[in-house]
Amino acid sequence: MKIVFRTYNRFNAICLATIVVAGCGANDITPVFPTSDTLVRPDRVLVYDFAVVPSEFDIVYGADTRSVGNSGSQTGSTEDTKVGRAFAKVLTEKLVEELRGRGINSYRASESTPPGDSTASIKGRFIRMNQADGRLITGFDFSNGQVRTNIQILQGSELRLRVVAEAETSTSSNLKPGLGPALDSIVEGDAKRTATQVAERIVDYYKRRGWINGRSANEMHD
Numbered sequence: 001m002k003i004v005f006r007t008y009n010r011f012n013a014i015c016l017a018t019i020v021v022a023g024c025g026a027n028d029i030t031p032v033f034p035t036s037d038t039l040v041r042p043d044r045v046l047v048y049d050f051a052v053v054p055s056e057f058d059i060v061y062g063a064d065t066r067s068v069g070n071s072g073s074q075t076g077s078t079e080d081t082k083v084g085r086a087f088a089k090v091l092t093e094k095l096v097e098e099l100r101g102r103g104i105n106s107y108r109a110s111e112s113t114p115p116g117d118s119t120a121s122i123k124g125r126f127i128r129m130n131q132a133d134g135r136l137i138t139g140f141d142f143s144n145g146q147v148r149t150n151i152q153i154l155q156g157s158e159l160r161l162r163v164v165a166e167a168e169t170s171t172s173s174n175l176k177p178g179l180g181p182a183l184d185s186i187v188e189g190d191a192k193r194t195a196t197q198v199a200e201r202i203v204d205y206y207k208r209r210g211w212i213n214g215r216s217a218n219e220m221h222d
Contacts (some may be wrong), residue, residue, distance in 0.1 A: 025105075039155060041165060041211040042120035045099060045101040045202070046109040049092050050149060051125035052084035079177060084126055084140025087147070087187050094195035095122070102203050103212055115157045120164075122202065128169075143176035147194055153205060166203040169194065188192040 051057035092108055099106035115121055127148045128141035140147075153165040171194045174186050206212045 032165060039120050039209065041206075041209070042155060043105070043116060043118045044112070045100075045106040045120045046112055046115055047095050047106060047122045048090050048109045048124075049085075049088040050123075051138055052081055052140045053086055057125045057138045067093075080140050080142070083142060083183070083187065084107060084174065086184075087140065087191050089128055090187055090191035091195055091198075094192045095198055098195050098199035102199065104202070104206065115161075117156050117160055119155070119157065121154040121161075122151065123154060124149050124198075142173050143177070145173055145176075146194075147171050147173045147175075147190060149194065149198065151198055151201060153202065165205050167198075169197040169201070171197055 096106045096108055109121065125138045126140040127136045127138040127150050129135070130137045136148075136150075148170045149168065151167045151169065152163050154161055155164050156162055171190070173190045175183075175190055203212070
């Protein structure tokens with residue numbers, strides 16, 4: 001296990017530990033956890049649909065893109081965007097189910113009241129490689145047999161909103177162009193697998209904070 005420390009600046013300087021977990025096969029995960037001890041357990045978790053194109057992440061979410069490269073202005077194909085938005089909606093639904101099943105009070109953000117000071121928000125984006133320069137940018141791409149995400153856990157509201165943890169996932173996918181009638185069922189299955197991986201990162205974060213009992217996912221692999 002490789003541990004790298006870095007400083008992550010957003011509103012206040014927050015020192016984060018980047019833990020790279022090896023040996024995860026097709027479900028590679030790079031979690032980032034804070035060292036701050038000032039947070040209280042969230043009253044609830046709001047899950048937002050993941051961004052599929054750069055404008056959704058930069059404008060709608062207003063989230064910091066520096067940790068995984070700039071989002072860039074490039075967009076994927078029309079098919080990528082269409083499938084990505086369908087995937088994002090199912091991912092939100094499955095992630096709420098996964099978190100509730102693990103004892104975390106969770107809701108789809110579009111169906112809940114606005115966040116309060118102790119509310120956690122799960123926001124993220126799909127990421128793909130920009131063929132021009134190799135940077136990771138916001139975008140849904142299923143042509144290479146995997147779905148990659150960048151996840152941020154935020155806490156608070158309005159001016160007191162801050163990123164407290166971040167993670168990446170890479171999940172194998174059965175999606176490919178031209179699936180036709182089989183597309184919906186494949187999106188369902190792939191989104192569920194991705195939701196499980198995202199939920200593991202959030203549950204692990206909760207355990208490390210001492211908000212739920214049990215050993216963390218990384219500890220169970222050690």
